[in-house]
Amino acid sequence: MSTTIEAPEIGAPRTVTVVSWKTPIIFIVMTALFALLPLLAPREGDSTFRFGSGSDAIAIPDLVVPATATAWVCALIMAAVSVVAVLLASRRRSVPMWLTAIYVLVLIFGFLAWAAAGSGSVPMVGLLSGALALATPLIFGALGGVIGERAGVVNIAIEAQLLAGAFCAAIVGSITGTPWAGLVAAMAAGLLVALVLGVFAITYYVDQVIVGVVLNVLVVGITTFLFxxxxxxxxxxxxxxxPFKAIxxxxxxxxxVIGPILFRQTVVVYLMYIVVFxxxxxMYRTRWGLRMRAVGEHPQAxxxxxxxxxxxxxMNVLIAGAIAGMGGAFYTLVSVPRFNPEMTAGAGFIALAAVIFGKWDPIRATMAALLFGFATNLQxxxxxxxxPVPSQFMLMLPYVVTIFAVAGLVGRSRPPAADGDPYIKS
Known part of the structure; x- marks a missing residue:
């Protein structure tokens, strides 16, 4: 990342390059930890990756690889990528996103090859389609976070919007007998939570982080009591x-492979495709997006x-709340056909992490949410x-991935300049 500073004494621009070593360091640490798996706990036998099912029009053969040897090969590739990352950082260049993606894919493949040795085959289609479904509420929440923060309002209340959406979707969907009414109610619930956030943060200039935390606690208490x-x-x-049925x-x-993953989903997932686009x-092609980004970067200008x-x-906070509410509807209209207290289980905070990991960009935030959804389904x-992985670690896996992704893989990120700052018109 580079910034240009004007030197007044000579009138010539000076470029100062700020380099983040977080990504190379996390690559090295993760490579060392991964290499301990085949070194200390080598696995006998082969691992099978299944890419099809009996109903596929075109059958794709299973991929069978030796477990320990594959883990060592992946460790070597990860080490090579780590060296490249170190060289880039030493030359004051940032690690490109595609290199990070290669590292993550090799890490996942190597871990699965080691973990599945001698066990049942790994159903890749089921793993990826399930990951997409579980990532859907995270994507809706992350998009809501991106919109709100691009407009200059920190949306810590994504968890509250998801939970309120799930609660109202369950009640309205049950009373009316149609999930479509529940989906609309979920959007209204998320919008209502966002309205409260806007009143305190925009009109009365209350600290936005505090308002978001209070709303999260308030909605948890209200929904638990009413339940x-x-x-x-x-x-x-x-x-x-x-619930909505898969179509x-x-x-x-x-x-x-691609068809069962992307095109055998529920209506909520298909709506997610549309909302992401x-x-x-x-955000980048309309006057609405230009104005949103303008007030988030420099509201006075x-x-x-x-x-x-x-x-x-x-307007943008309300739109963000409605989108996040759609994510909450996933829990009661797709995942579980009833409401349970605190059923979002911190998904709003993972969505917020996806916003940061995605550097406040809707596509990158979606990719980050997919990674977290994959980690959730992997357990x-x-x-x-x-x-052989302990069950306690598998329960921790989505949150461990979130911490490592935000702390290490995100590199240097800059939020909108006026994010979290109330605008008082002079």
């Missing part, structure tokens, strides 16, 4: 939802050219195939 007092005694009529798109769903397009900063921030797959 015990209202939903639990009326389980059959108010907390039994008809296979004709033609596309028959594509080997719409947010990306709107935006106000000078006639942009209503408060109204723009309100279940490892349990099914009988992996």
């Amino acid at each position: 015990r007092q209202v939903l639990a005694p009326n389980q059959a009529t108010m907390n039994t939802v008809t 296979a798109i004709p033609g596309l769903s028959e594509i080997p 719409a947010v990306w397009f709107g 935006a106000d000078t050219v006639g942009i209503n900063v408060a109204r723009t921030r309100y 279940g797959v490892l349990s099914v195939i009988g992996s």
